Amino acid sequence: MERNPPQASISIVISSLGMTFPAGMDENDNRYLNYIREQTGIDIQVTTPPAEVYDEKLDVIMSSGSLPDMLHAYEPVWFGNYAKQGAFMPLDDLINTYGPNLKKKIPDRIWDRVRYGGKIYAVPSLNEVSGIELMYVRKDWLDRLEMKPPQTLEEYTEVIRAFTRRDPDRNGEDDTIGLPLTVNLGRSSPIFGAFGTQLDTWFDVDGRLVNGSIMPQTKQALGYLAELYREGLLDREFPLNLQNNLYEKIESGRVGLFSATWYDTRGPIAASKLKDPKAEWIALEYLAGPQGQKGVYGTNEIRGYNVIPAGSEHAADVIRMLDFIVSDYRNLKLGFENEIWRMENGVMVTDFQQHDEHLYRGMYQSLVDVPDPELFKNRLDSLGDFHLYDNLERIREHVMKDAFYGIPTPSMSKYDKKLDELQGVFTSIILGVEPLDAFDHFVAQWKQYGGDEITKEVNAWYAAQRDKPAEEF
Structure with missing residues (x-):
């Protein structure tokens, strides 16, 4: 029996997150969406553009004459660009009236990050994790080669060299990979951290913000990776490696050391052990570089933006829906109790078959994710002995935080794509196609093609933050 027969109707555009549905269900007809409908009395119509062209589809929708009542976006620059154009509805009054749980569970400092001109233009979804990558190694390979877990850059280099050349799997073939990366220098963050930098991250240098991509330390890191490649210690196929290529190499036993995501222990590492x-895989200390520095990039505290196009006639119902989602965290995040999970002697136990079959609920719950550390730990521990929570704690202690966290500046919207294209030279440097000094030309181009303008705006924001009082509703 429905608690609130649907009266209002809203249309929303969200990502499918690559989820699949049990037979007979889809994004508009499933138990969790129907549960939200029943509890709120809102008839929610869902559109899920293809994940591989999601951002492009959002642009098409925004330029169409038929706008939905809500879109969920992931790119800060996309959000900032449209917010500055006046394409979204300001939400302050709506949140005050219809969003008591949103106000309660989302910290004030986060609301300030979705303000433009003093007005809130998005309901943010937050990241539960502070970072993604940490180093993992096959201890059985280390033991076989009589090596200890590496800690310094030099020790890591020796292990990478040994894993490449000393046949650690003892199959008599030259088929092992010292260090794999993925396309666009994916899975390289700990390497850059050893040199005291991270790509596309802003650092305070003598009181001013500087982008890590142009710092001298980045040139040093590229030089190190180029030397690994020249020596044959870096995966030759890394410029083409997608995630599935990396996973296949790990599962097939060709990789013994790599920068893992915190959840890879439940993925390719588990598959490798099966x-x-x-x-035998163990987590490593982050590599300490020449100056003893180490670390990994941090995630943006905001993982997504729920925006309401200007002119929507159903904005209040959108806020009511989001407010319910954030208030019913347990059912939507964990799944229905005593079906997907249950408590036994104070410990959460998960039915993995049911859990995996109904993962699609994350499409709706993640629209307004909020950190709940205790529940998060219980959930991760219930998924099995994969050290998921321990991985995240190790990462958290070594995150190199981005010093810029404001709404994207005007120049970012204007120049970001061009600057990303310029950064492609990093791969060419590592491959030896370009000399290391090509980095200096990159820096000059980066500054010329908008980087200096962005840096000026970022530092104006940075200066304003020092004495700025927190904004409130």
């Missing part, structure tokens, strides 16, 4: 029961 295929080879002797495979």
